[in-house]
Amino acid sequence: MYNQLENYLKERTDINDTSLQEVTSHFKPLKTKRNEVLCRTGQVCKNFYFINEGCLRMYEIDNKGNEVTGYFALEDQIMSAITSFVLNKPSRDFLVSAEPSNLLVISRDSFFKLIDTIPEFRYVYNQFMEFAFIHSQMRIYSFLGMEGIDKLRWVMEHEPKLLTRISSKAVASYLGMTNSTLSKLRAQL
Amino acid sequence: MYNQLENYLKERTDINDTSLQEVTSHFKPLKTKRNEVLCRTGQVCKNFYFINEGCLRMYEIDNKGNEVTGYFALEDQIMSAITSFVLNKPSRDFLVSAEPSNLLVISRDSFFKLIDTIPEFRYVYNQFMEFAFIHSQMRIYSFLGMEGIDKLRWVMEHEPKLLTRISSKAVASYLGMTNSTLSKLRAQL
DNA sequence: TGAAAGCGTTGTCATAAGACCATTTTTCTT
């Protein structure tokens, strides 16, 4: 149950067993179906998740009523409706399971208590933020200039699992195009 | 010289004067002209910057040879070619001064030594990463779905200084459009 | 098990934005 989380932490920092226990003890298991909502617009996101199995998706509804996907996280990653979680303010994002998922949940309070008391945990959180930022930048670079077909090739190369596991609609909203355009581009390959 | 940096730190964390001195003592002043290169593609970015005055811009050259701007930072912000700086790998980004700037520089080595020895400094760095990530996400949400005219309105609302201080070409590359398109959109307003 | 809802595909049509270019304006360099 906690193996994957323990590995996640041990791979990223030197943490002794006592601290490791202390950290994992605050995570509770949670199973979700497909498309279950973990945080919706207007709610403050009070939880952080570790994904044992499955996929979480974070998205917004833009002013035309279309979904725009901000982030996907797969197994062995941590995830939340980050902006809301960090700022402790009502979320603009939805956070949903894109697949049936096995998660571990930790509450905001416990999370920040751990951050303050266990330096190794802060370090891991910091590293998560670094990579989340780097990933976002990569997407900005890749998607701002590129044409549709190149964005599609980009995901095929960098995040191929999304194309096999996630609905086209959700992937299209991640690539900044409509599902009909994505469908036509796939036919072109 | 160090006032602004001290305020930056004090606004973000409770830090005592000794630690504050320790931190600022590693920053050295640096003046740049407009368009001076602080890091170029292929180099490992060995420095982190605090901006007393001016503006830094981070960008890449995409495979069509066009610039794509990833990030602008103005006065009283910290900045680097972050991906390279964090991963300690050759940069794909350029980091340049978009205006004549007054900077404070700290070396990578000093920076990470401070991170490890002064918890308040780690905390501030962590906060910087959080906001950098949130900002990137905001841009992804705003720019993926929007039409050009709405992106322009978005910058006018959220980062108006860019439009008055920075070259149209650089702003266009931040908005994911050509300079001629931006010029035509400005005329429409 | 059957009806309903949602998703993916594909067609037509409209349009926003890119490519390319010429001209003017600004900035840089000596």
Added chain:
DNA sequence: AAGAAAAATGGTCTTATGACAACGCTTTCA
């Protein structure tokens, strides 16, 4: 201060992609 280089503007033409709609397939859930 003058000439050169770069940036900004705005024109025309082309094209990628969105909007909308029809259809079949799959999933869901009563």
